Amino acid sequence: MRNIQTENKTMENVTTEILENDFTTLQVMDWPMVQEYLQRCKYEESNHNIINMIMWLQTYPLFYYKKEEYLLLLGIHEGCFFMYMPLCEKQYIAEAIKKGKEIFDHYGHDFTLSCFTKEMVDEVIELYPEYTAIHESWADDYVYDGERLRTYAGKKMQKKRNHLNAFYKDYEGRWSYETLNETNIDDCIGYLRDWKSEDPDDFLQSERIGTFRILDLYNELPCKGGLIRIDGKVRAFAIGSMLSDRMCQENIEKADGDVRGLYQCIMKEMLSHEFPGIELVNREDDTGRENLRAAKLSYHPVSIIEKYRIKKGVES
CATH class of the missing domain: 3.40.630.30 (Gcn5-related N-acetyltransferase (GNAT))
Structure with missing residues (x-):
């Protein structure tokens, strides 16, 4: 989860042309459609979970681009769009990421990806080696x-x-x-x-x-x-x-x-x-809160799923 006060302001200065033409606002009633695509990829990452999405939809609005092979989900952070991991079978990942970049480029938005696992970071960097992954430890599962x-x-x-x-x-x-x-x-x-x-x-x-x-x-x-x-x-x-x-x-x-x-x-x-x-x-995740971090560590996790934000030309 992200900073609530920041996120509540994210729609104020966002250019909405990309939403009007390519992406559709996700509604609660759309959950069966999203769940069908989630079943194709079965990501073991908490943001790519239909209950999580519905639970936080009012605070973190989502938008989707749908094709038979994949579903792209768009979020907003600090007034800028970002894309989640594509919901699809493995053979369509590259195609889906390329389509996301094509849409971002068309509307003049910086192509930014978030809530990506290390495995998916490698998929992106293979396509776009000029991009950099930034570890966001507060979001780790x-x-x-x-x-x-x-x-x-x-x-x-x-x-x-x-x-x-x-x-x-x-x-x-x-x-x-x-x-x-x-x-x-x-x-x-x-x-x-x-x-x-x-x-x-x-x-x-x-x-x-x-x-x-x-x-x-x-x-x-x-x-x-x-x-x-x-x-x-x-x-x-x-x-x-x-x-x-x-x-x-x-x-x-x-x-x-x-x-x-x-x-x-x-x-x-x-x-x-x-x-x-x-x-x-x-x-x-622990949302970056020390009390939550201490509580979660006290149960002795067997692994931590690291999360990354991916952007072009930034320091890691």
């Missing part, structure tokens, strides 16, 4: 061993396991897990209305708005989730979705921070019930 998060087994997870066991002890007989469905969605929405509703953080409030959207559309979307009740009341919920055959993404995780072990419990229970056999879990 943290990837975890699925079984470790479902069990908290091993020495590395001792502290997390202690928190979890404290929760089990303190709330024995008082807590329960439920798979998220049409019978309890409204309870989650009610919980979210109160969850940090007065927090002045723009990013957090934008995230809340996006989470409301996902809950409203939950029964239509390709995602799964669960909630935890304590004494009958919702105190935590989490939602995830599939990125590839081996990796799921945890899109949303909300809990009462004053209940020790609750965050550990909702993640364990949701992954155990809804994604029991999945090898890897992508828990997204």
Whole structure:
């Protein structure tokens, strides 16, 4: 995710001719079409995930260019357009990137690409060696061993396991897990209305708005989730979705921070019930926030997916 205050201003000074003639504004109702193209590439990167896209659409508008072989997605950052990784099978990647550059060049825009993985950077540099990739570490994804998060087994997870066991002890007989469905969605929405509703953080409030959207559309979307009740009341919920055959993404995780072990419990229970056999879990980026970075590192990721911005003639 990018800087909220910057992004909220991005449409003010953008030349829209490229949108009027070649790209179409992505609407929530377009998600099945986008998902079909995502299935062709199965990128293991959090921004190329339909739940993520829908969740942040109000803050980060998207635009698309569609051909049978590929789908191009356009975003805006600091008043300038950029292109995401093309959604297509591997044999069409070069063709799709070339088409994106052709459109950018036609309208006089600097051809900029963002949210690109290292593998995809190599594809671009092979086509355009004069371009440079800039590592944006704040956008890197943290990837975890699925079984470790479902069990908290091993020495590395001792502290997390202690928190979890404290929760089990303190709330024995008082807590329960439920798979998220049409019978309890409204309870989650009610919980979210109160969850940090007065927090002045723009990013957090934008995230809340996006989470409301996902809950409203939950029964239509390709995602799964669960909630935890304590004494009958919702105190935590989490939602995830599939990125590839081996990796799921945890899109949303909300809990009462004053209940020790609750965050550990909702993640364990949701992954155990809804994604029991999945090898890897992508828990997204840290947005450059040190507290988030520390929290994500404390779960001992097995890998980091580096993200790059690609532009012509800049220092790396």
